[in-house]
Amino acid sequence: MPKLNIFVGTMYGGALDVAEQVKPLFEQAGFDVTIFEQPMLEDLIQHKTDVALFCVSTTGSGDFPGNFVPFVRAFHEQGPALSELRYGLIALGDSSYGETFCGAGRALDALLEDHGATRLGERLEIDAMETFMADDEAVPWVEQWIDSQQLKAA
Template sequence: MQKIAIMVGSVYGGAEYVAEQAVELLSKKGYQARWFQPPELDAVQAFAADCWLVITSTTGQGDIPDNLFPFYADCRDRFPLLTGKQFAVIGLGDSSYGDTFCAAGRQWFELLTELQGNPKADMLEIDAGETLQAEDVALPWLAEQF
């Protein structure tokens, strides 16, 4: 059974709701999906996941939410190579913010690529201006990727 580590960055709970639904979907598909709340690098590495899934909204001026930023900084600073591991990123944002739309997700995608992870697909960008319920877009995408 493949293991999937799920890390979530949320401000108002939208990304957390997507993560709850993702755990259920992935578990039904036979994966061992574990949501790390809050994510800590040592715990995520000890889980020995085959794939890292990051689901994050964007806050401020394109920033990673406070509940996910310490994990991001730890990954950036300690640089745990993900060679041979896959990753997927779901970015939630609002395109009316222009250049900062889904910027937290893009930062994660870039970092996981630098850590030599293999993307399962291009990052999924979900626009709150077009989609009221992010899970309506995220779940079909996850079902297709996994």
């Protein structure tokens, strides 16, 4: 059974809610799914995954949420090669913050690509100013992403 790991960066629980709402979609597609609520870099490097999904909210002026800071700090320190990693990214933000909208998701995307990872499809950016419940956008996006990237294992 293929493995999918979901890495969550959240301040108030919105990104975790998205992860929990999309997990059954991946399970229905034939994946064994693990959600990392307090992700560490070792979780990405040591836990084999066929595909990774990052659900990351943005705080402050485009910053990573507190639970995700150790992951990013270790990433910068260790600079792992990720040429085998295929991933998707759901970024949560608030467009009223202007240029820093979804800043953490965009920064993570650039960091992953700089280390050789391959993003499958486009990044989903969810705007809290337009969408009250983030999973209202995330669930249909994941359904389409699974189909368009031919991720069904069953």
